[in-house]
Structure formats: structure tokens, C-alpha cells
Amino acid sequence: MPLQNYFEDPQVMSVNTLPRRSYFIPYESQEAAQELDRSKSTYYESLNGDWDFKYFENVRLIEEEYWLESKSNMIDEYDTIPVPSVWQLHGYDQIQYTNVTYPIPFNPPLVPYDNPAGLYRRTFELGEEDLDKDLHLNFEGVDSAFYVWVNDHFIGYGTISHSNNEFDISQAVKVGKNHLAILVVKWSYGTYFEDADKFRYSGIFRDVYLLKRAKKRLNDFRVHQKFSSDYRQAQLLVDIEGQGIDQVSYSVYNPQRELISQGNTRLRDGIKVDIDQVQLWNSEEPRLYQLLMTVEEEVYIQEIGFREVKIEGTQFLVNGKPIKFSGVNHHDTNPNTGATVTLDQQRRDLELMKQLNFNAIRTAHYPKTAEFYELCNRLGFYVISEADIECHGVVELVGVGGYENYNMMINDPIYTDTFINRMEASMIPFLNYSSIVIWSGGNESGFGLNFEATGRRAREIDSSRPLHYEGWWHRDRQREDNDETYVDMYSRMYPSLDEIDELYLNSDSPINKPFILCEYIHAMGNGPGDIEDYYNHLYHREEYIGGFVWEWADHAVNIHRGTEKEPAYRYGGDHGEYPHDGNFCMDGIVYPDRTLSTGALDYRQVYRPVRLGKADFAKGCFEFINQLFFANLKNKVLLAIEYYDRTGNLSHKRSSITLEAEPSQKYQLQLENLNLDELSFLRFVYYDKQNGYELGFDVATYTTPQFQPLHKNDNASITYKESLANYAVSVGGNRYVFNKGTGALEQISIEEDDLLNSPGQWTIWRAPTDNDRKIKKEWYFANYHKTQIRITNSSIDSHEDCITIFFKGAMNSVSRQNIIHMNITWQIYGDGQVTLDLDGAHNLAFPFLPRFGLMLPLKKDYQKVDYLGLGPYENYPDRYNNVYRAFFSQSIDELYEPYIRPQENGARGKVSYLSVKGQGKMKDITITSEEEFSFNLSEFSTEQLTTVAHRDELVKEESVYLHIDGDQSGIGSNSCGPELLDRYRLEDKVVLRIRFSF
Secondary structure, rough: OOOOOOOOOOOOOOOOOOOOOOOOOEEOOOOOOOOOOHHHHOOOEEEEEEEEEEEOHHHOOOOOOOOOHHHOOOOOOEEEEEEEHHHHOOOOOOOEEEOOOOOOOOOOOOOOOOEEEEEEEEEEEEEEHHOEEEEEEHHHHOOOOOEEEOOOEEEEEOOOOOOEEEEHHHOOOOEEEEEEEEEEOOOHHHHHOOOOOOEEOOOEOOOOEEEEEEOOOEEEEHHHHHOOOOOEEEEEEEEEEOOOEEEEEEEEEEOOOOOOEEEEEEEHOOOEEOOOOOOOOOOOOOOEEEEEEEEEOEEEEEEEEEOEEEEOOOOOOOOOOOOOEEEEEEOOOOOEEOOOOOHHHHHHHHHHHHHHHOOOEEOOOOOHHHHHHHHHHHOEEEEEEEOOOEEEHHHHHOOOOOHHHHOOOOOOHHHHHHHHHHHHHHHHHHOOOOEEEEOOOOOOOOOHHHHHHHHHHHHHHHHOOOOEOOHHHHHOOOOOOOOOOOOOOEEEOOOOHHHHHHHHOOOOOOOOOEEEEEOOOOOOHHHHOOHHHHHHHHHOOOOEEEOOOOOOOOOOOOOOOOOOOOOEEEEEOOOOOOOOOOHHHHHEEEEOOOOOOOHHHHHHOOOOOOOEEEEOOOOOOEEEOOOOOOOOHHEEEEEEEEEEEEOOEEEEEEEEEOOOOOOOOOEEEEHHHHHHHOOOEEEEEEEEEOOOOEEEEEEEHHHHHHOOOOOOOOOOOOOEEEEEOOEEEEEEEOOOOOOOOOOOOEEEEEEOEEEEOOOOEEEEEOOHHHHHHHHHHHHHOOOOOHHEEEEEEEEEEEEEEEEEEEEEEEEEEEEEEEEEEEEEEEEOOOOOOEEEEEEEEEEEOOOOOEEEEEEEOOOOEEEEEEEEEOOOOOOOOOOOOOOOOEEEEEEHHHOOOOOOOOOOOOEEEEEEEEEEEOOOOOEEEEEEEEEEEEEEEEOOOHHHHHHHOOHOOOOOOOOOOEEEEEEEEOOOOOOOOOOOHHHEEOEEEEEEEEEEEE
């Protein structure tokens, strides 16, 4: 091929790139700089837009130098592709999602012979005045390696997909039209170091732009800060590197945009500014100063948050105060554009994170663009910024030890320079961003010599921030000289609470570093179910400095992108790719379009900024505790109070109450004239003071809300008929049929209208959630999805006021023994009420049960419910965070939670009263219980939810399925996290006690 094969040469990490520098954009004036919009700079020219494009299935079979203008016409026709974008979402190549598995054979430094490539071409115009400047071509992200030509001159070669590559093209350009050609190669040696859990996209996926630099200029600058012991005074220090200059003028503005310092300085002296009564930066109050520097024609601006971060003992301190990270892992992902995301989309992500009470982000698993960190500066986020390093696929190699082989590449000195180079690329451009509080040496690459070298280099670059690297956990424990000097915190992914206690917090050898969960509560599908458990167990431990949810958003491909059709999301394996990891990319706490899942609302609730303390109804005194680390509640939160009556209905509301409390302090709220005779509970709802969105709530219960006693019908005569198949009981105009083979309701007829489309069934099966992905293997083996009932004894007795039907039997399945032994008692009363008392004993040889209850396939006329129970959102035994017990009215659509891969959803627990509302002449079905139950009403059967792969493929059925469960097992986060906690498992006894009224 007419191309130098750099992409398989581990010694060539780049060709002709400019030295790495801190990110900045030069402006022509201070006023332009202070607009903080690089597109407004006359020295900045975006090269985004439509480019000519030619796709090659194999770079090795390119016969001519089509990137040269003289040979470009040898291609019959070019397509058009937007830059930035990924070519897989524009009809080229293979869409592919893999997690751990390498998408190519493991044969470093070689990549597959068939190696796709894309040739990008465009022109740009330059005037005579432009040639008086140095012209620097910038690429912020190209996957995975690329070659650059300008006007047929070879400019250079770049690697590291998520990094800036800058080239000087000054000697290749001319006045007028200039031709730019980029050849992007899909697979490169770098692919072995970029094995992150994501769709594997290719192309120029981030911005491309031209900087027109003055000959006399700044080439780099580095901001440092020093503080007095009480953090009242700060000193700003700036190291400067320039070209053709000796003097720099500067000005500093405070967060109110008031000029507080200005002057001139020599390059070698740098800038030194003392600031009295400094306004500190933190995630809750992200106050930013502005530093402006001027050299000849160019003005530079840097926003600065004055803050100090350090580790003391086992605590992480910001400005001398210990904090906790309420964090989330964030990939760049969009269902319509893949890895290409706009600044507005990133801003929207961060704004949503604020609404959900996140204060921290881990950039998984690569650096962002500088503009992202600028947004984090302004909005207030603590960032763990991670290097573009992941070699996870080595654990999949055959015959070399699986996870015992984790350290293969990171222990091989051949790759030392590669690791160091990638760490440098992840740090140097972003040193001046206050939001970055920790550097991370990459992800899931094991531990060994190369990280020790990388950590050493990272410390040389920046000693002011701690270093994170989860791979320390995977060190070779047989090696006696493992060096943890550059691991400033113990980091883990998905350990159980017991394991955390055993190894870190309650061990015989107390840890001497902070403990952090860089990934936990895997937010896949229905879940995560153990957020509050982690919070209660860890949050108040000094050694625990916080955790990062995996992850922010579901990764998906919208196959209806570019049309007006409703989005239809697809995941791994839906594109014919091999290998793939299925729907494991659908693991976000928000949906692909950033709609909030109920899991997101659960998280918001657990990490609310205020918590209710003591509640004294007699005195009308309620205590609120500030959970923030820096801000007074009066500046951040407004309180609304909802008053609920004895039936659980909202009676009235008070809004816009101010709570005044410093961090960790309490506020006493006095409520006058509480009418306790009519009050059931108070719900205190917290709102963001500036933007008005909800931040969480607390409930203070005075007495448990109760449903109104049901009006009893007049007693009617009760008769029954027994056949070989069933018992049919008639009460006035109502008829109830009980199947002798199952012991369940076969039909309910009210005034000659049948309510059921088919017989009711006892059920233990739920459509497996994503977090059931491991236990469901045991459930399938136990045949939980194919159960049947064997009734061994039945009888019917007539009493003065009721008829009693008794069944004894078991639930079992083909090839399996009895799963549950059941005693079932039905009683039918003259007023038309029907009671069920079921006691069952679970065979403990079997795994814990998904659920236990009665399923009734109702006519489609049943579309709404009233209930007294936990709502308004779905909830399960370990997902009671964002719900409260009150009276709710909801439609069947409101009960449904639209997970991308269909699964169990929409349950409401701790219900004592349920009325399923009939339309037209269909009568309401009312179910009550003193022992409470869980219900679910859905237009989709459990069977359909189990077998259909995508939510847009679900078909509404002829029946509405009412599940009345004595209980369900919890959800957990075992899709990737630990097993479901014992206390949330349904096993041993099963009970269902309910009363029907019609």
C-alpha cells in the first residue's frame, strides 16, 4: 500500500504533532475572550461540516494515493459525511458493541489484515493576512489512528482516540483554496489499549479546527494555587511559556466580574497575585475567577476555581473539609450520533446530574474535551479524569489464566512508553481545570510495572492532585515489590457490603488510605435496588470517600434516527456483529434520550441534600439536617409541605419555606395549628432554590393512612354447584368459579358479565430483570417459568354466612420436584365479598423465588387503578426510596416503566387497598388486605415481557394482566454487582391474604 504502516508500529505514537500544551484558545480582545465562546474568536476556524468521504474495506488494498489532489479524481464518486461523526451510523462498516472482549484477534502490535479506512477531504480558504501567522490544525478525537495531508504535503500522524492532536501546517498552506485530506484507519496498535465497554465506532468523531496563531505568543501556561491555613487568603501563580516575547500583561476578575488585579510581568517571573478573602470553589458553590493574559495580538482567558484538594489520612479534603463523592460514570454516547456529542448535549447531561444530586463524575474510560471540563467548572462537579487506557480483553485469552492474566500488558516493559504517553495525553491539556480533582491511570488493565512508571510520570506532571487506579486490586500478590506509592486511594468495583467490611473497614489491619467505589450499583434495567443499603452502610464511615454509579446513560442505536418515527433502540447483537455483549450496554441510570428512569429518581432521593431528623407532632416541631458540605440550606433549598388526611389523600400544601442551616447543622421548623385529628402524615419536599426542580423528600408519619371501610352489599342467598372440573358459587347475580385443578379463580361473573379472559393462575415467574441475569439461570434450571399445579385434596363447606372452599396441593414442574406446598382457603360471603387465605412452604432445595401471587387475565376494559400503597413510582422490596404510602390514582400507562429490553416493571408494594376501575358496564374490582400486598397491572403478559427483545416490539394483548403478589424478591444490582442481599429474597414461607369486593 502507498502508505507508511505506522498503525502497527508500537514505536510510532505520533508523527509531527506539536508538543502537548494546556488547552486554550487565543482571542483578539478581552471582550471577545470574556464571552467564553471559542467560535467567537477570529483566530479560531471550525472545520466541522460536510466533508467528502470515501470508505475502503481494507486500507491494505488502497492502490493509489487518493489523498493527493492530483489523484483524488481517480475515485469516481465521493460520498458526503458530517464531521464530527462516526461512520458506522452513516451506513459504512459494522456497528458493534463489545464489553470485555477484544473486537479483533489478540496479536499485538498487528491488527486484522482486513482493516477498514475512511478518506475525508475538504477545502478551506486562507487570505494573505493568514499566512503571516502560524496555522495549527487541531483534532480533538479521531478513532483510532489517522494520517493528515495539506495540499499534498504529508503533515503527520496521530493516535490515542480520545486526545487532542495538534499539527503545524504553516509550511504547507497557500493563499486561497487549500486541500485537506485525512485518512482514518479503524484498527491500530492503539486498539489494544482502548478496550472500553462501549460501541466500537470509527472516524473523526470530535471537533476539527484551525488556530491562527501570532508569531509572538504564549505557547503554554500552568496555573498553581497556594492558600493560607484558614483558606482566607490565596495566591495565584502562573508559569508561562512564550515565543518571541518577554512581557505579558494580565488582569484578574473575581466571580462578580470585578477587576481585582492587573499588571505586567516578565515570562521568567510568571504571574503572582495575592487574593484576600478569596471566594472558594466547590461543587455546591462553583465560584470562578477569570485570568486574562495579553501578548501583542492575542488574549487568553482561563476560568479558575480556587480550591485545594488533598488526602489526609483516610479522608479526601476540599478546602480543608472532608467530602464524599456522590458520583456517576459518564461515557460520551448518543443514540443518534454515537460517540459524537455536542456541547449542548453535554451541558444537558450535567444539568440533569445536578437535578439528581450528583456532585462528581468519573470520565469513563477516557478524557473528555476541554469544553466538558469547562462546564464542570461552571456547574460544579468534582471530576476523576481518566486516561484512555483499557486492556481488559487479555482476560479472555485462551489457556493463560483468565483473570490471573489481567496484568499481562501492564507488566510488559515493551508497552511502558505507550502507557506513559497515554497518561501524558490525558493530563497535560487539562491541568488548569479546577473541576478535575483526581487523575485516573485508566481502567481494567491490571497492575504492574507500567502503571508504576505511569504513576511516577503523572506525579511529575502534577503533584497537586491525588492519583486513582482501581487496578491495584488486581496486583500480583506473589510479587513482593508491588509499589503503591502512586495509588492514593483503595478503589474497587462492585464489592458486596460484607466484602467491604472484611477487607477494608472492619479488618484487623485498618487501612491507611481512603476507600472509594469507582463503580457500584450497576444501573441496568429495573434497578439498581441497593442504593440505600450502600448509603446506610458506608456513607458515614470516615474511610469511605464516595462512589460512582455505573453508569450515566444507556448506550443504544436508534434505528429510526433521521426520521419522524418514535425512537427504536438497539444494542449488541442487533446488527449481526460478532462478537458482541448483548444488552450489557443498556446500563445507564437514564434512558438513551435522557428520560429519567425510576432508578434515577431513587438515587436522587437517597442523596437528597436535606434529611428529616426528629419529628415531634405534639409540639409541631420538625428538625432538618443539612447534608451539604459547604452551602447553607437557605441559599440552595426551598421546602414545601404536603398535608395528607387519614385516607392518604393530599389535603393541602404550603410552599417556599426557607431552611437556614450550615453544613451538618440542624434547623428547627415550628408548625402551628396542626390538626392531628385529621392528619395522617406530612411530606416535606425539597426544591432547588434557583431552578425549581425537586431534590427529594421526607415523610413524617403521625398515623398510618387507612382506606375507608367498604360499603357492604345486602346479603344474598349463596348456592354452589360442583363438577368434576370446578366449584361454581353464586351470590345473587354474581358467580365465582374455582378450578379444581389449580385451586385458583377460573372466572368472575358480575351481573352476567365475565371479568376474566382466561382462568387465573398462581405464579412465581417474573420477566427477568437485567439484574436477574445471573440468578435467572438457576430459575430457568428450576423450571420456574414452566410451573404447574397439582391439587391433591379439595373440599367445599356451606356455612350460615359463607361458603368455604379448601385446596391442598403443590406447585411443581416437569422433571422437577415440588417447589411450593400450598394450603388455599377461599371464602365467599353473602354480600359478594371473597377472601383468600393462602399459606405456602417453599422447598429450600430450590433457589429463592422471583415472586409469589395470583395472576388474573382481565378484560381490556380495566385501564385505571386507585390504590393506597407505595407510589407514585414502581417499587420493590429494596427499591422503596422514592415512594411513599398514600392514595394514588393512575392509568395502566402510568404504571408501566418502558425499559429498553422488556422485563418485570411497574409493581406497587405495601398496598392495603386496590380498586381496578372498570369502564362502561364492567364493575370495579376492589382488593383489600390487612397484611398488604404488591400489585402490577399490565397490557403485556409475563411471557411476552420475557421473550421480546425490544420495547418497541411489544404488542398490547387482548387481556390486561393483574398480578396480586404476596411479595416479590428485590432487584439488587447483580447484573454486574454482588448477589441480592438475603433480606430481599423471597424464600421459606409464602403468604397471600386478600379480600375481593365487586
